[in-house]
Amino acid sequence: MTNSTAKPLGKTKKKRYLWIAIALVAMLLLGKMLFFSVPPKPDYVTAEARLADMEDSVLASGTLEAVRQVSVGAQVSGQLKSLKVQLGDEVEQGQLVAEIDDMTQQNDLRNVQAALATRKAERQAKQATLKQAELAYARQRQMLARDASSREDFEQAEATLNVTRADIVALDAQIAQAEIEVDTARVNLGYTRISSPMSGKVVAIVTKEGQTVNSIQTAPTIIKVAQVDTMTVKAQISEADVTRVRPGQKVYFTILGEPDKRYYGTLRAIEPAPDSIQRDESTSTLTGGGTAASGTSEAVYYNGLFDVPNPDETLRISMTAQVFIVLGEAKQTLIIPSSALGKRGEDGRYTVQVVGTDNEPTKRQIKVGMNNNVNAQVLEGLSAGERVVSAEAAAPAVAQ
Template identity: 35%
Template sequence: MSEQHDTTPPRQPAAAHTASRKAALAGGALLAALVAGGVAFWQTRPATPPPKPVALKLETVKVETADIEQVVNATGNVVAQNYVDVGAKVAGQIADVDVAIGETVKAGKLLVTISPAVQNGRIENNRAQLARLKAELAGQNAQLDFAQLQFQRQTQLKAENATREESYESSRMNMYAAAARVDATNAQIQQTEAGIRDDEAIQKQNRIEAPVGGTIVTMNARPGQMVGASQEALMRIADLSRMTVQVPVAEEDVTRLQKGMTAYFTTPGYPGKRWSGKLRQIMLLPTDDSGRHGKKAFYTVLFDVANPSRELMSGMTADVYFVLARVEHALTIPLSLVTKPGLDGTQGVKVVAEGGKLEARRIKIGIRDGERAQVLSGLKAGEQVLLPANPPAPAAPAQ
C-alpha cells in the first residue's frame, strides 16, 4: 500500500492574520483620502486663461524714387591713345642721352646723340674740294669765252678768205676742248655736292630728335650702347592728354554694346573719382587665346577719355561700366521682388492697402541694376509691397 502525503498549507496563527487585515484597511483608507483630495483640488483650481492669438508680422518694402541705370561691367586697362616709337637710323655708338622717363618734350627736341659714322673731316675735305672745283670752273669758263671769240674771228676771216684752214680748225677745236673742260668740272662739282649732302644727311641722323611733342614713357637708350640702323625703339613718346581704355568684353555682353554709347570707369589709384567717354570701337576679332578650344570669346572694346591733368597713367586698371540705359527719378523696388513675367509682360505682387489688407497687383518691370528694378506701371511712390517668405531668384535682365 503506497504512502500518502498531506499538501494542505500549514495554518497561520490567529495573531498574524489579524495584523494583515489591519494593514489592508489602512492602505485603503489612505488611497481614499488621496482621491478625495485630488477631486477637491480639481474642483477648486483657478481657471486657466485661453492662449492669446499670435500676431503675424508682415515684412514689406517701400516703393521709392531713385535714379537707376542698367550697365555691362568689365575690367580693362588705360593706355596712351597716340604715341610714337623713336629709333636709330644709322649704326653707331650712343654718345649722349638728353632726356629721361617722364620728361615732356616738344617736337624737334634733341633726344639722343650717336657717335658719327661719318667723320667731320671728310665733309670738310669735300667742301674744300668743292671750292677748288668752282675756282677751276671760273677759269675754264673764261678760257671757253676766249676760245669762242677766237673761233668767231676765224670764222669771219675764213669767209673773207683771209685765214688759213689750219687756223680755223685749230680755233674750233680749242673752243670744243674748253667747253668739254667746263662740262667735266661741272660734273665733278655736282658729284662733290651730292657727297656733301649725303654726309650731312648721315651726320644729321646721328642726332635723334623728337618727331612729335609728348611725354617720354619708355627708355631703352643709354650712353655707350651700340645701335644699328634697324635698332628697335630706343624710346616712346606719348601724348598723355588723352587716353584710351581697352576692355575685353565677353561674347554674351558685347552684342549689347554699340558705338557712341556712354561708358565710365574708376581706377584703384583714385578712389571715388570717375572718368567717362564714348565707345569708339569694337574689335571684330576675339582677343588672343579666347574663343578657342571651347573657351568663351572676349572682344576688345575701346573708348577715349580726356586726361588734361595727366592723372591717368598707361597700364592703370579700369573698372568699366557701359551704360545700356538710364532713367532718373524712376519708381523702384528691390530686385528680390522681380520674378519671371507672364505672357503679358507683367508679374504679380501684394501691396498693403488701407486697413492693413493685402491687395494683389500686376506690375511691369523696366530696367534694373544690381540691386533695384524700375517699375513702369502698377505701383505708386510710397506704397508698401509685401516681401515673399522665400524670395525667388531674380529674373534675368531684359536684353
C-alpha cells in the same frame, strides 16, 4: 479539467487578432500618407517693389595709355655718346636729349664738301677751255671767210667749242649733285644731336650711354616721351555689346589701387575693327566662298576710346581699368528683381506674380523700362511696397 484549459486559449486568440488589426490599420495609414497625401504648397520667395537709383551699363576691361606718346629714335648709326635726360624728367619740345658720336658723320661731310670743291674747280678750268675754244672758233670762221683756212679746221674748232660747252653743262649737274650730298651729310650730322619732338615726360630709356645704335635696318629707339597730364583709356568692348554703345555716352572706370574711386569721361570713339586685323594675314586661309576663316575661335573685342584728366599723375601707363559704359540711368525709380519677370507679351509688357494680403500670388501685366539683368525698372503696373514673387522654392520631394 477540460473547461479550465479552453479559457486561456480563447484569450490568446483574441489578443492575436487585436495585434493583427492594429498592424493592418498602421499599414493603411502609412499607405495613405505615402500615396494619397496632398503635396504641400510651394513656398515663394518675394521681393518688395522699391524706389532706388538704377543704372544700365556695359562692362569692359580697359588699359590706360598716355594721350600722346612718341618713341624718340636715332636716324644715324654710331655710339650713344651722351644721354642728357633721366627717367621721369620733364622735357620741352626741341630740347636736346641725346648725342651720338659724330666723327663718322663729320668725315662724310668733309668728303662731300671736298668733292663739291673739286667739281667747282673743274668747272672753272673748263670755263677757261671754253674761252679758248670760242676764240679758236671765231678765228677759224674769219679765216674760212677769206679762204685762208680749210673747212676741216673750221669744223674741228666748232666741234671743240660744242664739246666744251657740253662738258660745262655736265659739270653743272655734278656740282648740283655734290651740293645735295653736302646737304644730306650736313643733315646726317645734325641727326647726331637728338631733340624731343614734343613736350612731355620721359617714360622709358631704351638705349643707355655707350651703346652702339644701328639705323641701317630699323630706327633704334633712344627714349620714349609721353604726355601724361591726360590719359586715354582703351576699353575692350565685346562684340555682343558693341552694337549698344555710341560715342558721346557717359563712361567711368575704377583702378585696382582705388576700387572705390570713380574716374569719369565721355566715350569719344569706337575703333571700326578689332586689334586682330593687324595680325599677319598668312594666319588666315580663304574658304571656298572667298571669306577668311581663322583657325581659332577667339573672342572678338572692339576698342572704345575716351580721355580722362590726370593733373596729379595718379593714373599711370598700362594700368588696368574696370570700365562701365552707361547706357541709361534713373534716380529714385521703382525697381524689382529681374528674376521676378515672367514672359514678355506681344505688347512688350511682362507678367509678374503679385502677392496679396491673403499671401496668394496673382498675375499682373507691367511695363518695364531698363533691365540690367539684376534689377528691372517698372514704369507701369506696380506701386512701391507691393510684393512680387522673385523665385519659387522647390516643394519637398515625395518619397517613392
